[in-house]
Amino acid sequence: MKPEYVFDRDREWAALERFATSLGDEMRLAVVSGRRRQGKTFLLQALADTLNGFYFVAVESTSPDALRQFGTAVASYLGVEGTLAFGSWDEAITYLLDHCPDRLIVIDEFPYLVKADPVIPSILQREIDARGVGTRGVHRGSGSRVRLVLAGSAMSVMGKLLAGQAPLRGRASLDLVVQPFDYRMARQFWGMSDPRLALQVNAIVGGTPAYRTRFVDHEAPGDDLDDWVIRRVLSPETPLFREARYLLSNEMEIRDEALYHAVLGAIAAGNNTRGGIAGHMERKSTDIAHPLAVLEDCQLIRKEIDPIRKRSVYRVAEPLVTFYEAVMRPAWSQLERGWGDRVWQGSRARFASQVVGPHFEHVCRQFARGREWGGEFASEVAAGVAPGSGRGQNIEVDVIVLAPQDGNHKRRLLSAGEAKWSGIMTLGHLRRLEQARDQLHVRGLDTRDTVLALYSGAGFDPALTEAAARDPHILLVDLPALYG
Structure with missing residues (x-):
């Protein structure tokens, strides 16, 4: 027992x-x-x-x-x-x-x-x-x-x-x-009642149990996230300060740490394709093939497949590494001088766009993966692109939920979703999803019962809320629902 x-x-x-x-x-x-x-x-x-x-x-x-x-x-x-x-x-x-x-x-x-x-x-x-x-x-x-x-x-x-x-x-x-705790279990482990605070902390330290105990002296953030981040993450005297660097140095197959950090930094900055990563680093795609393979073996990055275009995209798998590459590494010399408060104040916008925003999208995909859609669980959940045709434009879809392939029948699109951490979501976001659904239908998916899901960290305007109340194929997911 x-x-x-x-x-x-x-x-x-x-x-x-x-x-x-x-x-x-x-x-x-x-x-x-x-x-x-x-x-x-x-x-x-x-x-x-x-x-x-x-x-x-x-x-x-x-x-x-x-x-x-x-x-x-x-x-x-x-x-x-x-x-x-x-x-x-x-x-x-x-x-x-x-x-x-x-x-x-x-x-x-x-x-x-x-x-x-x-x-x-x-x-x-x-x-x-x-x-x-x-x-x-x-x-x-x-x-x-x-x-x-x-x-x-x-x-x-x-x-x-x-x-x-x-x-x-x-x-x-x-x-x-043995995997990190998922976002729901991590919230329980940290003992947080506020889902907004829980998600922001999860975007920094993920679900790694040790980061809740001795790494922060068993202190969870209270009402003031800023103060906790400055004292427990950005201070040179704390264990979390250099932890992201140690995650690389502990892997035996990694020799040139600067190269691997450059790859991680490129991905954290939003360059998710091999060509985009190489271009950001001003290198050839062939030069980064081995680092990408090693980082994937180490589970520091994950390779996802766009289910529509069948293209590979790379994402940083460890939230602390994303936080380090986006917030800490660009200002490392200032942080070593103890200027964590200055660095944090100057990086709040980057924290929202490069750390919390992408992590929120990932959590929404986890939510979709564990949910029933019309009595059926998904066989594939990923981000993807709904390609336009003619004068239509490509539309990035944050959460594509697909049913298993059923013989020669069209594959069912269980849900198409958009996730926004900041900003109230409106009917405009719904119209964009409707257009994406229609484009995916043209691409050969069965969209008759597709649920249009809008995930928001800031809420929904009254018109969108009313539309969702009238239509069972519109799903609104706020932070309490995400953690429910």
């Missing part, structure tokens, strides 16, 4: 508990990954404590030093006096598995061990195969019931453990990614 001190994570805990307590006389492997600060260590320590398992967290070190630390941890767990002096990782791993034949074993920050000694995954492959069940169900080992969990935050490394020709490919029974 999940301990009461573990907030949420019900799905993750259930998956880990099923794995750790599963029946069967063979060794099994789980891989748990997720970016730093998401609570993986907290979750896995709680699991190990609950099931009396072995837990070891690796640190960046040489192979001999890591082996000594591992020997000390194994000795402590098994009640052996002093330390265990292993001569190799082969000896150490075999010893642990032999002496814990029915235990949960958790090795956290596993990429550090791989960096220290790349042969470790191959040793584990051999042991899993030797203590497992063959392809025909014939037991090949000694009845081991070891449940081994390998965890890590270096996403580019963890993503390759089970890929391609990697030694552990095909050996895992569980591949779990």
